[in-house]
Amino acid sequence: MTKTGRIEVPFGGQNLIIETGKMAKQSNGAVTLTCGGTVILATVCISRKPREGVDFFPLMVEYQEKTYSAGRIPGGFFKREGRPTQKEILTSRLVDRPLRPLFPEGFYNEVQITATVLSSDGENDPDILAVIGASLAAHISDIPFDGPVGAVRVGSINGEFVLNPTYAQREQSEFDLVVAGLKDGVVMMEGEANEVPEAKIVEAIRYGFDHLQPILKAQNDFREQVGIEKTAVPLFQPSEELKKKIAQLTKGRLTEIYNIDEKEQREEALGILLDEVIGDMSAFEGFKINDRAVTPSNIKLIFDQIEYDEVRRLIFEEGKRADGRGLKDIREIGVEAGILPRTHGSSLFTRGQTQSLGVVTLGTRKDEQMIEALDGLSYNNFMLHYNFPSFSVGETKPMRGPGRREIGHGALAAKALRAVMPSKEKFPYTVRIVSEILESNGSSSMASVCSGSLSLMDAGVPVANAVAGISIGLVTRGKDWRLLTDIMGLEDHFGDMDFKIAGTDKGVTAIQLDIKIKNIALEILEKGIAQAKEARGIILQKMNAVIARPKDDISKYAPRIVIVQIPPDKIGEVIGPGGKTIKKIIEETGVESIDIEDDGRVLIASTSNESAQKALRYVSGLVEAPVIGKIYDAEVVKIANFGAFCEFLPGKQGLVHVSELSDKYVKDVNQAVKVGDRFKVKVIEIDEMRRVNLSKKQAEQAASPSL
Template sequence: MIGKTFTTMLGGRELSIETGKLAKLVSGSVTLRYGDTMLLVTAQAREEKSPLDFLPLTVEFEERHYAVGKIPGSFHRREGRPGEKAILGARITDRQIRPLFPKGYRHETQVIITVISADQQNLPDVLGPIGASAALSISDIPWGGPTACVRVGQVDGQYVLNPTTEQLNRSVLDLVVAGTRDAVMMVEAGAQTVSEELIVGAIEFAHAEMQGVISLIETMRAELGQEKFNILAEGDLTPDLVPELAAAARSSGLRDALLTTKKKERSANLKALRDRLIAAQIPEGEMDAAEARIAALKTAFGKVEKQELRRLILEEDMRADGRNSKTVRPIWIETRSLPRAHGSAIFTRGETQVLGIATLGTERDNLLVDDLTLDDNDKFLLHYNFPPYSTGEVKRMGGQSRREIGHGNLAKRAIRAVLPTFEEFPYVIRVVGEVLESNGSSSMATVCAGTLALMDAGVPLKAPVAGVAMGLVIEGDKYRILTDILGLEDALGDMDFKVCGSEHGITALQMDIKVGGITPAIMREALEQARVGRLHILGKMAEVLAAPRAELAPTAPRIVTIKINPELIGKVIGPGGKQIRELEALGAQITLEEDGTVRIFSADGAAAEAVKARIEGLTRTAKIGEEFEGTVVKTAAFGAFINLFPGQDGMLHISQMSEERVNAVEDVLNVGDKLRVKIVNVDDRGKIDLVRPELEGKIAPRAPREARPGGDRGGRPPRRD
C-alpha cells in the first residue's frame, strides 16, 4: 500500500492527512482532505546556511482553477500571480509557523500549499496551516510545532467550528485562530459589531477544538517523523558582551536616548550612543580588522536597548515617547483635503499619518474575481499603500507587497461591517489609504482615515469605526498592556493586537503573539483597554465629522434608480444596442438587471433625470382610463393609429370618431393631427382601443376585441339611422 493516512473529526467532518504517496522527494509532504477540498502541502529547506541575518522563510499558496473545474479567465488561460485571497491564505500560514523556528535558524525554507480540489464549502485558507504543520513536523527541518488552525463562526447564537460557506454568510463572526497545544499564537477576525466577550469566548472555543488536530500531527510525527538536521551554530559573543555593554550604556545616557520623543531623533541618538560605546571597546587602529567583533557589539547593543525599554515599561510605566501605557498619541484630523476627490481626510496620530480617499463608481467599476470562491465580483475595494518615504527610507518600488495586502484586508474588514447595502446605496466604493508617515499602527490609522473619507463623501455608514494597535510586555508574572504602540514597541514587545470597531462593538481584529501565549484574563484586559482607546479616538473623529455628510460632494456622481417591467428591458436596449447607446450619449451610464432594476449613473444630475424620463417613456405601460393628447401616425380603412407616448400606439376605430357616420377616416383625421383620446381596452397582446372622451355616451361603445367575431380591426357596426 502506498502512503499512510491519519484521520480525526473536526467540526463534525472527517479531516484526513495522507503522506508517502505524493511528492516523495521533498523533505515533508502531505495531502490533506476535508470534505471535497484537498491540498498538497510541501516543506523543504536548503542544507547550507544562508548568509542572511534573518529567517529566509517563504510560504506560497497556489490556487489551481482545475480544483473547481474552471479554466482561468486570463488571456493566456493559465494561473498568473496569486490573487488577494491566496496571499491572505499564505500570510495566515506564515504567521502561524514562523515564530516556532529555532533561534538562529538561517536555512532558506519554503512551504508550498497547492489547492488541488475545492468544494467551495470547506474553505482552504485554514487547512493550509494544518498541512504546513504536518509537513514540517514529519520533515527533517528543525521546527517547534505542531500547531493547528481553525475558523469559528457564530450562527443563531451558537459557535460553529469551520463553518461552511453557506453558514459563514449567515454568521456575525469570521474568526481564524492558530495555536499550539498550550497557547494561542495568532487571531484574525471580521465581525458584524460584536462584543469583546463574544470574541474571547470564540478564541477559547477554537483553542479547545483544535487539540484533536494537534494530537493527530503528534501521532504522525511519532510514527513517521525524520530526525531533524543540526543547525550550524556560530559562536555567539553577545551573551558575554551584554552585561558590560549594558552598564556602560546606562551610565552614558541610554535612558535619555530611549525617551527621545521623535522617532528620527531617537534613532539618531541611539545610533550615536552605540557608535561611541563600540569605539570605546575597539582601539581606533583596529576598527577595520574587527568586523566580527563590531557586528557582535551591535547585536549586543540591540539586546541592551530592548532590555532597557522593557524595564522602563514594566517598572516605571514609561514609554519611549514619554507616554504611560494607556495614553493614545495626540491626534489631528482634516477633511475635504483634496478638491476633486469624492471624499478625503487626513488622520494623524503621533508620527503616523494616513491620507484617506473615497471614490464612488458604478457597477461597471466592481472588481471581477477569478479565484476558487463562489464570488464573481466585489463592490467594496480598499487599497493600502505603504511607500518607502513613509518611514524616511529609500527602497525599490514595485507591485503591492503581501504586507500591504494584509494590512489593507484588515482595514477593509473593519469598515465593511458598517457599510450600507448596495440596495440602500447603489455605488461601488473604493477607499485608498496613502500612508504618509509611519511610526506604528498605520493600518489602524487607515481604518480611521478611510471612515472619515467615506463620511466626507456622504456614504451613509451605520456607525463610524476606528482602530487601535495594542502591545504587551511580559516578564514572568509581571506584564504591561500598551495602547497605541509605536513601531519600536511592536519590534521589541511580545504582542501586536489590532482591534477595530464602533462604539457598539468590534468589527475586526488581528493578533500575533511572540511569546508562549497569553491567558484569557490578559486577553480580556487588552480588549477592554483597546475599547477605551477606541472610544477616545472615535471622540476625536466626531469633533471634526460626527456623521456622514447629508449630501454627496459636488464632484461625486449621481445614481438614479428606477424599476421597469423586466419584459421591456429589450426596448431600453434596442436593436443591436442602438437605443441604449443613444441614451448614454445624453451623458450617463446605464446598467440593467434581470429583475427590471435600471441604474442611471452620471456626474450631471440633469442628464441623469433626462435619461430617466426617456426610459420611463420607453417602458411606460398603458392603463385603461388614461387620457392622452395623441398624434395620428397612420390611417387605415377601419380607423386611425394614435401615438400616445414614445413606443406606444393605440387604435381609434372609425365608429368612434364622430356622432355622424364616417365613410372614410381621412374625412375626419389625417396623419399629424392631434386629438385627445382615452384608453377603453387593452387586450392580452397589449393592443389598445381608444375613444374620444367628448363622445363617450353620445355614440355606442365598441365591443371589446375579444368579444368581436374574429377579433380583427375590420367591420363596421350597424348604421344608426
C-alpha cells in the same frame, strides 16, 4: 526511506484525513490533508547554509490555488496560473504568522513552505487546512520547529458557535474568526465581525482554543509515527561576554537616548551611537560567533538586542515608554474631514507620528472588482487599498506595486469597515477607499480604519456607525507582563505582540493578533480586548466631534444613481435587440450607464441629475402601458393623409386621426402639424390589436374646459 502514514481526526462536522509518504518525497516534510472533497499538499524545505547578511528569519510561505482543483481552466491568453491572487497572498500570510514565532531565534537558514490546493469542493475553505498542513510538514520534518500549531475557524449562527463552518454557513454567521494556538496559548488570530460585543469574541476565542487541542494531539501522534530526528543547524547566538562588551561601549547612553521623545532625534542619536560602537572593530578581536570573526552586521544585531533590553527596562522599572507616555496613553489625535475639494469624500487622521489620508471614490456597477476564484467569478463592490510610500518613514525606495504587507493591511482595514457598510439595495454604488500613509510610526492599518470611516461619512455613504481601530502591544519579562495601548514602531519591533482590534461603540468589527513569542495566554488576550475597547471609545469621541454621521447627500462630483423598478418580464423591452434600446437611451440622455438586475431594478448612473431624470422617464415610459383617458406628451414622427403618428411613450406610437387634430376642420394634415412637433394628446381608444388612437383636440379641451 520515506515513512508513510495516515490518520483521521474529527474536524467540525467532518473528518480530517492526514497522509504522508506518497507525494513530494524529496522535500524535508510533506503531507496531504483531505476534508470532504478539498485536498491540499503542504511541503517544507530548508537551504543547506544560513543566508549571509540577514538579521531576520528568511521564511517564505507560498499558498497556491490550482484552478484544476475546481475543474476549471484559467482565463487570460496563456490559460495558466499567473501572479498570486489576493486570496492566495492573504492565505500565505495566514500560514506564515502562526508558524514564524516557533522557529528558533537566530535561525537564518532559508525555509520555504508551500501549500497547494489540489482539489476543492466549494464548501470547505482550504486556508485552515493550509495552516495545519504547514505545521505538520514542519513538525514531522528534520527542520528545527517548536510546534505544532492547531488552527480552527469559528462562526456563530443563531447564537450558537459553529466549528469550521462551510462557505454557506459563513454567509449566515455574525462573525468569522480564525484561531491558531499551541497547548498553552494562542499564537495567531484573524477575523471580522458584525459589531459583536467583546464578551462574545472572548467566548469564541476560548471555544476555538479548546477545539484546536485535538488537532495538536493528532499532529503529535502523527510525528510519533512518521517523524524524523531534528537536524542541528547553526544559530546566531552571541556569547554573553560579547553582549556585555557592547553594552559597556554604550556607557549608559541608551538610557539617555530613550528619554528623547521625538522619533527622528532618537533615531539619529541611536545611529550616531551605533556608528561609534562599530567604528573600531579592533575592540572585538578575540570574540567569535559560530567560530567566525565578528562582523559589523553581527554588532548591529547585538546592539538591537541591547536596545530591546533597555525598552523593556523602561517599561517594567519606570512604567514609562520611549516617547514618555504611560502604558495606557494614546498619542495625540488629529481629525479632519472634507479636505480635498474634488474627491467624493476625504479625511486626514493623525495619531502621533502616524498619519493616514483617506479618500473615497463612488462608482457604478461597471466599476465593481471582478474576482476569479475556485468557485467561479464574483464581483466586489467595496474595496480598500492601502499604500505605504517610502517617504512615510523618511526613506528612499523605488515606487512599485503593493507588496504582501500592503495587501494584508488593506484587507484588515476593509474587514473593519465592511460591517457598517449599507446593503447594495440601500446604496447601489461601488465604493473604493484609498488609505495613503503619509507618516508612519506604528499602527498605520488602524489609522486607515479611522480615516476610512471618516471619509465614508464625508462622502455621504450611509454607514451604520463610526469605526475606529487601535493596536495593543505586550512586553514580557519572565512571568511578568505589561500591556501597551497604541504601540508605536519601536514597540512593535521590540515588543512581543501586535493585537489590532477595530470596532464601533457597539462592538468588534475586525481583529488580528500577531506575536513574536511562542504563545499568549487567554487571560492576557481578554485584558487586551478590554483595554482596546476603552481606547477605541476615546478615539471615536475625537472622530465624532468632527463628523458624527454621514452627510445627507453625496458629492456633486460623484455619479448619481437613480433606481426604478420595472416588471422582470419587461427587461427585454428596455434592453432591446442586441442592446439597441438601452444604448439609445444612454446616447440620447447622456447618462454614464444603465444597469438592469434580474429582479427588474434599473440603476441609472449620471453626474447630471437632469440627465438621470430624463433617462428615468424614458425607462419608465418603455414599460408603461397606455391608459385610456390619460394625457401624454407626444411628438410627431410620421404624417399620413388621414392623420399623424405620434410617439407618446418611449417606443410606443399612436394615431391622431385628422378629425382629432383640432376642433376646427383640417383639410391637409401637413398644414396642421409637422414631423417633430410636440404637443399633448389623450388616449381615446385601444383596439383589439393593441393599436392606440390619440386625440390632440380632446387633450386641449381637457386643458381648457371652459372652451
